[in-house]
Amino acid sequence: MTFDSWLTTILILVPMGGALLVAIAPLPGYWLGSLAALCSLVEVGFWITAAGRFQFGDPSLQLAQHASWFSDLHVSWHVGQFAFSLWLVGMTAVVMAACTIYGWWVGRTRPRLYFALMLFLSGAIVGVFTAQDLLLFYAFFEAMLIPLYLLIGVWGGAGRMRATLTFVVYTVVGSLLMLAAIVVYGLHEHTFDLMQLPQRSSTWLFLGFVIAFAIKAPLFPFHGWLPDAYRESPPEVSAVLSGVISKVGLYGLLRIAIPKFPSVAHDWRYVLLVLASISLIYGSLLAFRAPDFRGVVMYSSLAQSGLIVLGLFAFNDLGFDGAVLQMVNHALVSAALFLLAGMIERRTSTGELRLLGGMARGRPILATLVLTTGIISLAVPLSTSFAGEFLILAGVFQQHWAWAVVGAVGIVLAAMYMLRAISAVLHQDVGSAVPETALDVRAGELAVVAPLVLCLVALSAWPNLISGHAFGAGHARQQVETGLTFPVGWTGYVPLGTTK
Amino acid sequence: MISTPHVDWFALSAPLALLAASGLLLMVAVFVPRRGRTAAAAFTGFAGFVTAFVFAIVLAVKSPHAQTLIHDTMFRDRWAALAQVLIAGSGAVAVLLSVGERWSEEHMAEYYALLTAAGAGMTFFVEASSLLTLFLGLEWFSIGLYVLTAIDIDLIGSLEAGLKYLVVGAVGSATLLFGSALVYGRTGQLSFDRIGAAGHGHDAMLVVGLAMIIAGLAFKSSAAPFHMWTPDAYQGAPTPVTSFMASATKIAALVVTYRVLSTAFPHDQSLWRWTIAGIACASLAWGNIGALVQRNVKRILAYSSISHAGFMLIAVAAANQLGARALQYYLIPYAAMSLGAFAVVAARERELGVPVTLSNLAGFGWERPFLGVAMWTFMLGFLGFPLTGGFIGKFYVFAAAYDHGFWWLIVVGVVATMVSAYYYLGIVRAMYFRERADLTLAPSGGSPPRELVLSAGVGICLVVTVGSFFAVQPLIDAAKAAAHVLPL
Numbered sequence: 009m010t011f012d013s014w015l016t017t018i019l020i021l022v023p024m025g026g027a028l029l030v031a032i033a034p035l036p037g038y039w040l041g042s043l044a045a046l047c048s049l050v051e052v053g054f055w056i057t058a059a060g061r062f063q064f065g066d067p068s069l070q071l072a073q074h075a076s077w078f079s080d081l082h083v084s085w086h087v088g089q090f091a092f093s094l095w096l097v098g099m100t101a102v103v104m105a106a107c108t109i110y111g112w113w114v115g116r117t118r119p120r121l122y123f124a125l126m127l128f129l130s131g132a133i134v135g136v137f138t139a140q141d142l143l144l145f146y147a148f149f150e151a152m153l154i155p156l157y158l159l160i161g162v163w164g165g166a167g168r169m170r171a172t173l174t175f176v177v178y179t180v181v182g183s184l185l186m187l188a189a190i191v192v193y194g195l196h197e198h199t200f201d202l203m204q205l206p207q208r209s210s211t212w213l214f215l216g217f218v219i220a221f222a223i224k225a226p227l228f229p230f231h232g233w234l235p236d237a238y239r240e241s242p243p244e245v246s247a248v249l250s251g252v253i254s255k256v257g258l259y260g261l262l263r264i265a266i267p268k269f270p271s272v273a274h275d276w277r278y279v280l281l282v283l284a285s286i287s288l289i290y291g292s293l294l295a296f297r298a299p300d301f302r303g304v305v306m307y308s309s310l311a312q313s314g315l316i317v318l319g320l321f322a323f324n325d326l327g328f329d330g331a332v333l334q335m336v337n338h339a340l341v342s343a344a345l346f347l348l349a350g351m352i353e354r355r356t357s358t359g360e361l362r363l364l365g366g367m368a369r370g371r372p373i374l375a376t377l378v379l380t381t382g383i384i385s386l387a388v389p390l391s392t393s394f395a396g397e398f399l400i401l402a403g404v405f406q407q408h409w410a411w412a413v414v415g416a417v418g419i420v421l422a423a424m425y426m427l428r429a430i431s432a433v434l435h436q437d438v439g440s441a442v443p444e445t446a447l448d449v450r451a452g453e454l455a456v457v458a459p460l461v462l463c464l465v466a467l468s469a470w471p472n473l474i475s476g477h478a479f480g481a482g483h484a485r486q487q488v489e490t491g492l493t494f495p496v497g498w499t500g501y502v503p504l505g506t507t508k
Numbered sequence: 509m510i511s512t513p514h515v516d517w518f519a520l521s522a523p524l525a526l527l528a529a530s531g532l533l534l535m536v537a538v539f540v541p542r543r544g545r546t547a548a549a550a551f552t553g554f555a556g557f558v559t560a561f562v563f564a565i566v567l568a569v570k571s572p573h574a575q576t577l578i579h580d581t582m583f584r585d586r587w588a589a590l591a592q593v594l595i596a597g598s599g600a601v602a603v604l605l606s607v608g609e610r611w612s613e614e615h616m617a618e619y620y621a622l623l624t625a626a627g628a629g630m631t632f633f634v635e636a637s638s639l640l641t642l643f644l645g646l647e648w649f650s651i652g653l654y655v656l657t658a659i660d661i662d663l664i665g666s667l668e669a670g671l672k673y674l675v676v677g678a679v680g681s682a683t684l685l686f687g688s689a690l691v692y693g694r695t696g697q698l699s700f701d702r703i704g705a706a707g708h709g710h711d712a713m714l715v716v717g718l719a720m721i722i723a724g725l726a727f728k729s730s731a732a733p734f735h736m737w738t739p740d741a742y743q744g745a746p747t748p749v750t751s752f753m754a755s756a757t758k759i760a761a762l763v764v765t766y767r768v769l770s771t772a773f774p775h776d777q778s779l780w781r782w783t784i785a786g787i788a789c790a791s792l793a794w795g796n797i798g799a800l801v802q803r804n805v806k807r808i809l810a811y812s813s814i815s816h817a818g819f820m821l822i823a824v825a826a827a828n829q830l831g832a833r834a835l836q837y838y839l840i841p842y843a844a845m846s847l848g849a850f851a852v853v854a855a856r857e858r859e860l861g862v863p864v865t866l867s868n869l870a871g872f873g874w875e876r877p878f879l880g881v882a883m884w885t886f887m888l889g890f891l892g893f894p895l896t897g898g899f900i901g902k903f904y905v906f907a908a909a910y911d912h913g914f915w916w917l918i919v920v921g922v923v924a925t926m927v928s929a930y931y932y933l934g935i936v937r938a939m940y941f942r943e944r945a946d947l948t949l950a951p952s953g954g955s956p957p958r959e960l961v962l963s964a965g966v967g968i969c970l971v972v973t974v975g976s977f978f979a980v981q982p983l984i985d986a987a988k989a990a991a992h993v994l995p996l
Contacts, residue, residue: 031881076981077980078984079981080830080984080988118874120877121877146894147894147895147899150894151893153893157933157936158940161941162940168941172933172937172941180929184922184925187906187922188919191907191910192910195907195910195911
């Protein structure tokens with residue numbers, strides 16, 4: 009057993025172990041927060057180590073570990089990472105660290121449970137991104153729900169009861185459909201190992217997975233849980249929900265739904281493309297009409313999920329590369345924006361745009377952060393979002409030019425809603441809810457958001473870091489359509505239609 | 509001179525150990541001075557169950573080959589021994605939960621005597637290999653439970669619950685007895701193997717007998733539509749008794765159901781398979797829908813136990829090796845979760861002095877963090893969430909159903925699980941999301957009693973619930989060895 013093979017397991021166990029430690033450590037609340045912050049930074053450190061040891065030219069599964077869990081149904085602890093999973097894990101580590109430290113900075117009540125849940129949640133998310141066994145994947149997928157339920161329900165706003173109820177109803181329905189699909193799929197093939205499961209052409213199984221992922225993403229018309237959950241959560245939990253959890257759904261499409269059911273995915277691509285287009289346009293319009301800052305960010309995530317799904321179902325190299333890049337971009341952008349929304353709400357005790365305004369004057373750091381993040385999120389040229397969205401549009405253009413038109417309209421709408429929100433918060437007359445004494449961003453808050461923004465700036469300088477290194481040696485399409493299994497001696501491409 | 513058969517006393521060691529404990533407890537009731545009587549009684553009861561637990565494990569290890577004893581009236585095999593391990597373990601935890609009970613201090617020794625006697629009956633019942641011993645075992649533990657349900661006469665509803673359980677239970681026993689008589693009348697045999705050998709399919713009298721036996725056993729496993737007594741009896745009985753009924757009775761009834769059906773009625777397999785599948789669906793539907801509207805936590809858990817009977821009956825309906833394995837595995841986390849959940853209810857009950865409802869659970873999770881987290885784990889386990897054995901249990905049950913081609917049972921199970929999320933998470937919500945301010949009923953003052961013994965019991969349940977998620981392989985190996993005994 010080398011260090012490499014343990015690295016993925018370590019990435020899962022560090023936050024989980026940290027959660028246990030926080031839950032039982034006999035320390036006062038403030039120290040629990042610092043312990044959790046330390047764990048989340050250690051996690052980032054391990055991710056950097058993993059990225060350093062990763063062979064980006066190699067398309068096969070790396071840093072993998074395999075151990076039997078129960079043998080009679082062929083279920084195992086099998087974890088490992090592809091290049092694109094590595095980026096998603098990195099994004100998770102960074103965003104979760106920012107959110108955990110933000111929670112520490114604002115001094116959440118009942119810190120023991122709060123920080124234990126945050127760490128447990130990060131471990132579960134990393135588990136989802138790295139699990140290579142369907143049942144293990146499902147276990148992590150479900151495990152994410154437990155901390156989220158409590159994080160929203162205990163630390164949420166006044167409407168939290170309703171928010172948790174809708175959130176749970178949607179998620180449980182989706183995940184149990186997926187469980188049924190997993191049971192049938194895995195038992196039929198006598199293995200649950202994603203690296204060994206053959207491709208299938210069953211529409212029912214495909215839909216079982218896709219609905220679960222579409223709820224998580226979310227995609228129109230499965231987004232009913234989104235408004236309550238994002239508005240009622242504490243801001244850092246909204247950041248996690250929109251930044252990271254939504255990527256779990258998109259990752260599921262990329263890792264399971266498309267590679268394992270390529271021909272069905274191909275047949276159903278128009279349905280998915282239409283739903284993605286509706287999500288994009290409808291989400292953008294809702295964001296434009298949203299009365300509060302969080303509303304804008306939240307509906308923009310619905311729109312962005314739509315855009316990423318457009319990229320995934322473009323079924324070509326550009327689309328897949330762009331989708332992975334855009335997942336990371338949007339995670340960083342929306343996490344930063346939700347945290348900024350939280351900071352604004354702390355100062356004005358409201359997020360309503362009509363009560364806000366004029367916050368730029370005398371608050372240069374806040375203005376700079378909001379403006380930079382907002383500009384990146386609306387995909388201004390030279391930003392990393394521009395690179396991601398451009399790749400997606402170029403990819404989906406090859407399907408049909410009409411999809412690219414939809415995408416372009418979405419990008420125009422993004423400029424409209426984002427500039428409206430920025431202007432309503434920072435510029436115009438000083439809002440009635442903005443006190444003169446409202447402080448600029450404090451050092452602690454800056455330390456949380458600045459790394460996210462710096463990551464975005466760095467990616468803007470070199471988006472190819474992700475888009476060019478997401479699928480090993482390139483050829484994303486052929487890798488995804490051959491099932492992302494890469495047996496030894498893998499030679500290449502089997503055209504669509506000839507697979508089972 | 510009647511020739512006595514050779515008796516393998518070791519095979520009967522678990523019931524005998526519990527009977528011995530029961531006898532000792534009756535002496536404790538008389539001879540030990542009042543001051544130390546409660547402690548001595550609890551210790552004796554606990555020791556009895558632990559002894560039976562150890563004996564059952566040794567029996568499981570030393571019985572690699574199934575055999576019948578005493579003129580084919582008892583089985584000595586791993587299927588029974590594993591069930592005995594679970595029953596004795598449940599009993600031991602139930603004793604830990606009973607220690608802090610305040611009621612009728614002078615009758616505590618008799619209470620434990622009844623508990624161990626009922627446990628002895630159950631461990632005897634699971635070894636039964638003929639209709640005669642089957643009925644004997646059933647009545648043996650049932651009578652103990654009737655009295656236990658009504659033992660706290662000061663508790664409102666306890667007598668009513670006891671009477672209801674007695675009447676309905678007696679109907680169940682009578683049904684089982686009548687069914688046995690029909691089967692005996694048709695085949696002329698009492699032992700399961702010989703009934704299986706003598707019977708043949710589509711024999712009206714045999715089928716009626718089979719139906720009545722299924723009904724009689726379903727009364728005990730509280731599967732719908734034979735569940736009517738369950739909510740009232742669970743609610744009215746003292747909570748430790750409820751916990752014992754919810755775990756041990758269900759273990760015994762389901763394990764025996766699987767054995768009787770597969771051994772004695774192989775010819776009518778497709779018939780009882782569909783019947784059990786129907787009962788499973790009814791239980792899942794009724795249990796979950798019934799639980800949705802309840803406010804009393806014990807009643808919610810009672811309906812939840814009905815729905816879990818449904819889940820485990822899916823494994824029976826599958827009637828294959830995987831199903832038998834699934835049942836034996838599922839019972840392990842299920843027993844732990846039931847005991848643990850009722851233990852937490854008992855703790856809250858003692859603190860408040862009134863029945864526990866969703867509204868007076870408010871703030872419980874913050875006041876007593878360990879019990880709160882434990883209760884939360886048990887609820888997620890019932891719901892079948894990962895990091896608890898409930899997840900693997902449901903997965904195995906679905907796998908068994910799929911293996912037989914009953915894929916529609918998976919659909920029913922999945923829908924039932926969706927519905928159940930509402931009330932299981934409702935309990936978590938009641939404990940954590942509401943503040944103490946919402947609590948209209950204040951505890952009588954001072955910090956809540958510490959109840960170390962009860963917490964230890966909850967700790968054991970927690971370890972089993974979570975541990976069975978990680979240690980699937982050894983548990984499944986044990987369940988597999990047990991399942992091989994059945995002719996499936």
